[in-house]
Amino acid sequence: xTIFNIHIFDRNGTCLYYHEWNRRKQAGMxxxxxxxxxYGMIFSIKSFIARMSPTDYKDGFTNFKTNKYKLHFYExxxxxxxxxxxxxxxxxTRDVLQQIYSQIFVEFVVKNPLCNLGExxxxxxxxxxxxxxxxGLPYFQIRQS
Amino acid sequence: MSRQSTRSTDxxxxxxxxxxxxxxxxxxxxxxxxxxxxxxxxxxxKMGYNIxxxxxxxFLARSNVGRCHDFRETADVxxxxxxxxxxxxxxxxxxxxxxxDEFSLIVESNPLTDFVEIPEKHGNLYYSNILCGVxxxxxxMVQMEVKAWFTQDSLRGDNTTEIRLxxxxxxxxxxxxxxx
Numbered sequence: 001x002t003i004f005n006i007h008i009f010d011r012n013g014t015c016l017y018y019h020e021w022n023r024r025k026q027a028g029m030x031x032x033x034x035x036x037x038x039y040g041m042i043f044s045i046k047s048f049i050a051r052m053s054p055t056d057y058k059d060g061f062t063n064f065k066t067n068k069y070k071l072h073f074y075e076x077x078x079x080x081x082x083x084x085x086x087x088x089x090x091x092x093t094r095d096v097l098q099q100i101y102s103q104i105f106v107e108f109v110v111k112n113p114l115c116n117l118g119e120x121x122x123x124x125x126x127x128x129x130x131x132x133x134x135x136g137l138p139y140f141q142i143r144q145s
Numbered sequence: 146m147s148r149q150s151t152r153s154t155d156x157x158x159x160x161x162x163x164x165x166x167x168x169x170x171x172x173x174x175x176x177x178x179x180x181x182x183x184x185x186x187x188x189x190x191k192m193g194y195n196i197x198x199x200x201x202x203x204f205l206a207r208s209n210v211g212r213c214h215d216f217r218e219t220a221d222v223x224x225x226x227x228x229x230x231x232x233x234x235x236x237x238x239x240x241x242x243x244x245x246d247e248f249s250l251i252v253e254s255n256p257l258t259d260f261v262e263i264p265e266k267h268g269n270l271y272y273s274n275i276l277c278g279v280x281x282x283x284x285x286m287v288q289m290e291v292k293a294w295f296t297q298d299s300l301r302g303d304n305t306t307e308i309r310l311x312x313x314x315x316x317x318x319x320x321x322x323x324x325x
Contacts, residue, residue, distance in 0.1 A: 011286075011318050076205050077212045078286045079318060102206030110202040117198065 003140050004069060004085040006130075008105070010118060011079025013039045016109075017121045021134065042073060042081060062094065076101060090139050104129050165259045172272060182269035189271070193278020194285075201283035204230065212287070216312050217241075219289070220248050223280070223310075232256050236308075246312040249296065251305055263300050271295050273306070280310060288316045 005020035015035040027034045042061075049061045063072040065088065072084045074097035082097045108126040109115045115123050134140055175185045208226050213219040224236050228250075236250040257273050271277075277293035284291045290313040297303035 076202070077210070078201055078205055079288070080202075098209075106202050106206040110199045 002087050003090075003134055003137065004087070006085075006100075006134070007035070007038055007081075007083040008121075009035075009039050009042075009081040009083070012118065013043075014118060015039070015120065017126075017130075019127070019130070021140070038083065039081075042083065046075075059094075072097065074098060074101070080105070086139070096137065100130065100133065104133060161256055161259075165256060165261075168257050168275075169261060176267065176270070182267055186269070186271050186274045189274035190278040190281070193275035193280075194282035195278075196275070197279035197282025197284075198286055200231070200279060201286045204283070216246060216248075216289075219284070220250075220310070224250060227283075228252075240309075242311075248310055250308045250310065252308065253305070255306060258300055258306075261300060268301065271298060272300050273298070276308060280308070285316065288318070290314050290316055 002022050004022050005018065007015060008017040010016055013036075015038075018031070018035070027037075029037070045064070046061045053060075061073055063070055065071075068088070069085050070088055070090060072086065072090075072093040074082045074094060080101065082100060084093055084097060086093070104126065108123060108129055109121055110117070112123060112125075115121065115126075121127075172185070172189070175188055176182075179185050179188060204227060208230065210222055210226065213222060220238050224238050228234050228236055233256065234252065234254060236252045238248055239251055240249040241247070255273055257275075261272060263270060263272060274295070277295065280293045281291060292311045292313055294309055295307065296309045297305055297307040299306045
């Protein structure tokens with residue numbers, strides 16, 4: 001049971017934060033390109049799902065799964081996107097992402113007047129709190145490889 | 146005399162008087178610095194905008210409301226949850242325009258204006274103009290461009306305090322390069 005990495009994007013596509021805990025394979029492109037690819041893909045998937053949905057939906061896109069990892073997505077009404085990749089044993093992370101938003105992002109970034117919104121997060125406090133929070137999750141465990 | 150705290154996570158209660166006095170001191174300093182009432186109104190609106198942009202994230206995090214489907218729902222959320230959460234008041238929503246894109250908030254008791262009287266020479270000052278900025282900033286972050294202004298202000302001699310909110314347009318998210 002592991003958590004691989006997290007991306008946080010704002011409504012303009014700027015990657016505000018990226019952190020990896022356990023990533024064994026790189027994407028083969030620069031970080032910048034990877035962020036653009038991630039944001040573009042998420043945007044496309046969201047709009048695809050909305051268009052192709054056979055019924056009314058409440059949340060829209062929440063996660064996708066491959067045979068090796070699962071990508072979880074949470075978007076706030078203000079356009080902030082939280083993307084978490086984990087292994088397959090993790091089920092529902094909506095609550096976790098919501099907690100990251102309300103207890104860590106809002107408390108340590110939004111409420112800090114020295115943190116400019118719309119720029120990558122440079123607050124050490126935020127990084128430490130997020131790291132501690134994720135490490136404290138029941139399904140976090142660095143696999144010895 | 147301390148205000149009932151609605152926040153379960155924050156055990157420190159800020160006295161309502163301290164809040165009112167702090168706001169009053171800030172407006173008084175702005176008047177001294179800028180001297181023109183219009184300029185002060187503009188500064189209050191700007192400050193309110195910066196507050197609103199951040200306050201909306203806190204509001205979304207604590208209240209768990211989803212996206213509103215139309216402007217009427219937005220009005221309800223603003224009056225019944227937003228104002229309640231931050232100022233402890235519930236303004237009434239009235240005077241909907243025919244097109245449904247404009248409405249008024251009637252504010253009965255405003256914690257910002259306790260103990261305040263505006264002298265004659267500042268007749269153009271909208272003392273609580275920061276609220277208009279907050280509404281504008283907060284709604285811009287959820288993709289709505291609005292205009293907010295005071296149509297009546299009890300500090301200027303009117304019977305009630307009325308804020309009018311008009312929906313201008315929907316703001317679209319910037320699309321990543323390559324999307325249509």
